[in-house]
Amino acid sequence: MKSVHVWAAVAVIVVASSIGEVLLSSAMKRIGDLGLLRASKGIFAVLAAVFSERLFLPGVAFMGIGFFSLLTALSWGDASLVAPASASLTLVLNAVLAKFFLHEAVDHRRWISALLVGVGVVLVAR
Amino acid sequence: MNLRKYLVLVAVMFFGAIGDILLARGMKDLGPVHLNHPLSLIAALANPWVFAGILCLIGFFGSYMTALSWADLTYVLPATAFSYVLLALLSKYFLHENISAFRWAGILLISCGVGWVTRGPELTRHPEKAGAVASGKIHATGDTA
Numbered sequence: 001m002k003s004v005h006v007w008a009a010v011a012v013i014v015v016a017s018s019i020g021e022v023l024l025s026s027a028m029k030r031i032g033d034l035g036l037l038r039a040s041k042g043i044f045a046v047l048a049a050v051f052s053e054r055l056f057l058p059g060v061a062f063m064g065i066g067f068f069s070l071l072t073a074l075s076w077g078d079a080s081l082v083a084p085a086s087a088s089l090t091l092v093l094n095a096v097l098a099k100f101f102l103h104e105a106v107d108h109r110r111w112i113s114a115l116l117v118g119v120g121v122v123l124v125a126r
Numbered sequence: 127m128n129l130r131k132y133l134v135l136v137a138v139m140f141f142g143a144i145g146d147i148l149l150a151r152g153m154k155d156l157g158p159v160h161l162n163h164p165l166s167l168i169a170a171l172a173n174p175w176v177f178a179g180i181l182c183l184i185g186f187f188g189s190y191m192t193a194l195s196w197a198d199l200t201y202v203l204p205a206t207a208f209s210y211v212l213l214a215l216l217s218k219y220f221l222h223e224n225i226s227a228f229r230w231a232g233i234l235l236i237s238c239g240v241g242w243v244t245r246g247p248e249l250t251r252h253p254e255k256a257g258a259v260a261s262g263k264i265h266a267t268g269d270t271a
Binding site: 024109112 | 130134
């Protein structure tokens with residue numbers, strides 16, 4: 001029963017943080033290069049552009065849901081399972097969502113990288 | 127990709143890894159947090175380790191948003207996953223934890239993945255939208271697709 005709870009928490013973490021990442025990535029792409037914007041108009045123009053972008057706060061909200069679900073899951077004591085499982089599954093789900101919602105060119109290179117890093121994270125966190 | 131952009135990716139890795147280490151160090155002082163006392167998390171801010179960790183994570187968030195403004199999500203995520211390697215090395219040298227054979231294998235895999243993805247293009251070009259996106263700023267960088 002406990003493992004059902006843990007995997008449900010992992011699912012919530014993975015889905016919420018992936019949606020958050022996709023929303024934030026989309027928001028930042030719509031603003032354009034923040035470094036160039038800061039160089040030309042200053043840091044306050046960057047902050048104004050970021051906070052007035054309508055996808056930014058929803059993105060932060062989803063990242064927040066993911067973060068607090070992670071804290072909750074970690075408090076159940078399975079850190080060695082929850083942290084690496086959610087980090088590596090998030091990488092893979094992000095690749096899928098980025099392909100279909102952000103229309104990123106997820107080619108073999110990026111799939112292989114996401115899988116290598118995902119497996120690597122699981123090993124490092126053992 | 128130019129030097130400024132690589133420095134932003136390096137900032138994402140370092141702020142992320144150091145922020146996590148500082149938070150972990152601080153939370154050890156505080157002991158377990160119970161979900162029915164969420165306000166105890168606010169008290170955690172008074173801990174200097176936690177406070178420094180949060181400053182680092184603000185730096186992480188800023189550099190991460192900057193990276194996402196000019197690179198694809200599927201490029202930034204694997205590229206910055208090198209922070210997991212930094213975390214393992216920092217815990218070896220500062221927290222004196224052992225790195226098992228499994229961990230070294232994981233470090234090797236992550237490094238391969240990072241090296242592999244950063245050799246490819248960082249941004250997908252959408253010709254039909256190029257004029258609308260950042261009014262052509264993407265092209266102004268002069269990077270190759």
